[in-house]
Amino acid sequence: MANTKGKSEKATRTKSRKRISTTESSTPPVSIRKTHRKTRSSTSFVDPHLAEKIDKLLACGVGNDVNLPQLVVVGQQSSGKSSVLEGLTSLPFPRDSGLCTRFATQITFRRDVISSVNASITPGKNTSPEHQAKVKAWSREMAEFDTDIFAQVMAEANEIMGVGPHADGHQSAFSKDVFNLVITGPEEGHFSVIDVPGRFKRTETGVTTKDDIAMVEEMVYGYMKNPRTIMLVVVPCNTDIATQDIIEKAEEVDPLGQRTLGILTKPDLIDRGAESAIVDIMEGRKHQLALGWHLLRNPGQADLLRKDGSRSRSSEESIFFETKSPWNLLGSDKVGVESLLIRLQDLLEGHLQREFPKVKQDIRQKLTNVENQLQSLGPKRQTLMEQTHYLSQTATTYRDIAEAARSGHYAQNALLQDERLRLATIVVSRSDIFAKDMGTFGQAFSFNKDEAEGDTEDDQDPYRPTHSSGPALRPPGVIREQARMANVSPPIEEQYFSRSIDTPLEIADLVSPPMVLNDDDLEQDDAWVSKLWHSTRGYEMGTFQSHLIGDMMQRQAKKWRIISMGYVSDIICAVHHFITSVLTSLVVGERSRSALQSLLMESLKVYYANAFRQTDYLVDMDLKGPPVTHDPAFSSHLETLRQARVREQVAGKAMRDSNNQMVVRLQDLSGIRHISNEQHTIREIHDVLRAYYTVALTRFVDGIRRHVIDHILIVGPESPLKLFSPLFVSSLMPAQVQRIGDEEPKIRVRRQALEQQIQRLAEGKRILQ
Incomplete structure (x- = not known):
């Protein structure tokens, strides 16, 4: 019954579907508005007002300075993480034989009267000013959006971020920058999710190094430890759950499991007889999480090659969970992408409502703190005039x-x-x-x-x-x-x-x-x-x-x-x-x-x-x-x-008189012993x-x-104490002024970083007004 209703809704939506692109492609462009999103066109994942503000904060880089509420998909390589992301977004992620996710990707859906797809890059924290200027200058607005175009845009982003081989022979497999994809349209719901590179333990000759392993580990852990991050921890069913240290990492940063939702994938690939262990997890008898677990079936290779659109992922998944034992015994609210989206809608709504006031307070406090740090560096002194003014002011304060x-x-x-x-x-x-x-x-x-x-x-x-x-x-x-x-x-x-x-x-x-x-x-x-x-x-x-x-x-x-x-x-x-x-x-x-x-x-x-x-x-x-x-x-x-x-x-001759005063008689003075001249x-x-x-x-x-x-x-x-004075400063030669007043390189770098941070936080404060 439910399946028939889904097909009817899909047919209705297909008739009214409009493409963003106006050009032809070798592969038919995929509309951004997918079936599972259109079923909730009258509602949104979260409060549109709050969601839009959080998205803007992430876009302007405030997430580098304060913890922002966000939904992050994490997991090992080959865990089915990209497939989970596709299920949540219905986007045609490119697939190749190499590493797919080489940087964090933030995908944002916003409801707007105009349909658009825009790509940009947010520079990573502590990257060089030159690199930041380079990546900020890059953006792409796409009239159509299919697998080939997505792959082309991702390749451009790799090049801009510096991922891949360099002229000096150096190889960068990953980047700390964040690739942003913003999709707007009148039928889009407010939803944002971040995908991070999959964790891995072994290097690939000529592609990855041990430094890359450490870099990915640091990147993933950075997102996970954010106390306002809801983690979708992806674990394949066809592996021993106990050996998946991504679970251990999640328990480390979220010991109560209040922001960890476990996602089990690939139930169709599990060995016969091992299904009971997965059922125990789904029923809460093993590896308990406060938010519980959810089971998804990833599309198989045959599903990916099917281009006639005869069956959607949702349809294939529904058939699988309705017909295959023991999965058909699990509650429908715990299996499939459709029910996962419903769970996330409730989860994100409450999460944003709780965290939004804290975000506003954190941004105000952080901005004040950073402004104080910048003030502690003193006035900018990069020109001779600035240096002279700085020294004169310092001398006056000292005086x-x-x-x-x-x-x-x-x-x-x-x-x-x-x-x-x-x-x-x-x-x-x-x-x-x-x-x-x-x-x-x-x-x-x-x-x-x-x-x-x-x-x-x-x-x-x-x-x-x-x-x-x-x-x-x-x-x-x-x-x-x-x-x-x-x-x-x-x-x-x-x-x-x-x-x-x-x-x-x-x-x-x-x-x-x-x-x-x-x-x-x-x-x-x-x-x-x-x-x-x-x-x-x-x-x-x-x-x-x-x-x-x-x-x-x-x-x-x-x-x-x-x-x-x-x-x-x-x-x-x-x-x-x-x-x-x-x-x-x-x-x-x-x-x-x-x-x-x-x-x-x-x-x-x-x-x-x-x-x-x-x-x-x-x-x-x-x-x-x-x-x-x-x-x-x-x-x-x-x-x-x-x-x-x-x-x-x-x-010795003194005596007291009638008034009790000590007196000496004159005749007694003659009896005083005289001393020699010497x-x-x-x-x-x-x-x-x-x-x-x-x-x-x-x-x-x-x-x-x-x-x-x-x-x-x-x-x-x-x-x-009076030596250092404005008069002393005025007597200095220009070379002396420059030698004393010029900023050290590390202070210049620090000042520039603080100024950029203030700019981000001030923009964040403006967004939240």
């Missing part, structure tokens, strides 16, 4: 970041969230350590501890030299390691390390290496003053020579150079790290960064050397020059020390030197901080 880092306005740029780039904080913190280190370790000999205890709290200076039992700064492990590499003594608690900031390798030969200072050689009394005075005394009576304080100052402050050089070296390292880190973030491309830093380095070396030169100058002023000061604090300190000695002498001179030298050292220390610490650190290295007009 703003450097100013924010110097002023402590870290919220102005995200880079400054890195604590190692917070220059203001680093300078202040390291300067505090420097001041404390100078007070603790700067003196070669300790001043008399007893007199120090006589000072009042108000008289104490923040940098007043006092002996300490431990260092003011405990160096980090990396500094200890640097000290070990510099062949200094193993670090111990009583040692001071002159460095506390890591040294960039490129300036390691410019800065002071880590050095260790001990404080265990400090003498606790004024014996050292006595020794120095006795070794330099002359004919003076009850006094000392003026140059003696200068000589003693040189010995007492001999550690200042090491400590200050370590301090300046640390700040230089911090500044250099800042410059290189910010430029690394702003300048795109290793070659450009290297060229710019190499050009800057020559000037930076001069700036750094100037900082050390000025540090030496300030040290020499105090150590080699005469001791001179106009600071009132000198007199104040000296008077305090002298009063302390007087208080020490009369302390002792008096030594004490006077001690107190003068101590008062002067205290004033000089404060002056020196402030001088190093203000003159060297702040003015020369951080905020002054010749600060290395």
Whole structure:
């Protein structure tokens, strides 16, 4: 009954069938509108609106960027895959003795008032720009469409894609490009299916290689792993299903089987007695899939040679499944192309409805992500004008970041969230350590501890030299390691390390290496003053020579150079790290960064050397020059020390008066033990030197901080932080601008790929609006 109805419908459709072609061919052209499609001319496989949008997304290459819902036919070679595709599309696929499917083929049917057949090629992902331009320029619009014309068009596509032998002797058996065939007509339903090359395990001499096997495997797997792909997995009945690893691949990417529909082919070729195994699969007793299995009979060679059209594939298939046992016992909804199309209609409808909103969201997110990637490459810089503009903009941005880092306005740029780039904080913190280190370790000999205890709290200076039992700064492990590499003594608690900031390798030969200072050689009394005075005394009576304080100052402050050089070296390292880190973030491309830093380095070396030169100058002023000061604090300190000695002498004669104040009677002063002229001179030298050292220390610490650190290295007009600027860029020669600003080849390629990706995604976004 069903068969009679099918024949009646076919006769009706045949009368009204129109050909697309208007020319004759040796083989009668095959109409694009096939019987099984016309039976559903009043309906569509899926929502035409959604299907058309997905087809357009695939056509413009968005499938390279986001996962799109698609129907893909996969299987081993010789599994009957091409025959399944013919059954779904009713297209006259060419057949030859070689490999038929050498690239992915997307066949799209669209309902339109105009009938047409158009062929085009979508370039594969990551192919060269030249190849992409070549394949995009190729297209064919066919007035008629039969096996010969299809074969001719496929041969052209092979040549355009580069499939086949090359002039250099190289053979390409497969291509990553996608061949698109779009068929429109008033009676076409909205349907799209993708055919991919059949998987194979053995090479064919002169035709395929192991690389081809890997390429096909990657291509097929790429389609299968798309979570929005519905897979028609084709397996021939006349093979052991358990040995078909295409099933294993499908289970790997779709473990729940929710998007895998198994297609069994060639039931007419199965060995007698093996039918029960296929029936078990069809009935769900073996190799279960959530979407189930479907059984098709491929046309035999006799069917392919029959040209009188007396029987259609559908008719032959219907007769087979109605008359042959045990296939006639299977449900009609599980056998034949006609019922397969009905199953696919329901399957695709629900699939597109679920996935379409996700596709829109993915395209928006992907477009934003790719635009950010393109932005991270900076502006295009392929001409001298573009390169100059790019460098000027980069210099302006760098200048703003450097100013924010110097002023402590870290919220102005995200880079400054890195604590190692917070220059203001680093300078202040390291300067505090420097001041404390100078007070603790700067003196070669300790001043008399007893007199120090006589000072009042108000008289104490923040940098007043006092002996300490431990260092003011405990160096980090990396500094200890640097000290070990510099062949200094193993670090111990009583040692001071002159460095506390890591040294960039490129300036390691410019800065002071880590050095260790001990404080265990400090003498606790004024014996050292006595020794120095006795070794330099002359004919003076009850006094000392003026140059003696200068000589003693040189010995007492001999550690200042090491400590200050370590301090300046640390700040230089911090500044250099800042410059290189910010430029690394702003300048795109290793070659450009290297060229710019190499050009800057020559000037930076001069700036750094100037900082050390000025540090030496300030040290020499105090150590080699005469001791001179106009600071009132000198007199104040000296008077305090002298009063302390007087208080020490009369302390034993003191008593309390009626007001509970400590007083000394005048008559008791005559009982104070007098000291010799020599002792008096030594004490006077001690107190003068101590008062002067205290004033000089404060002056020196402030001088190093203000003159060297702040003015020369951080905020002054010749600060290395100000070297890279728009003015610096304007002074460059054109060759220098090109060497620094030109894009690296890999960046150009990356930029072009991102621009093409943005173009595709933007078009996809427009399609989905």
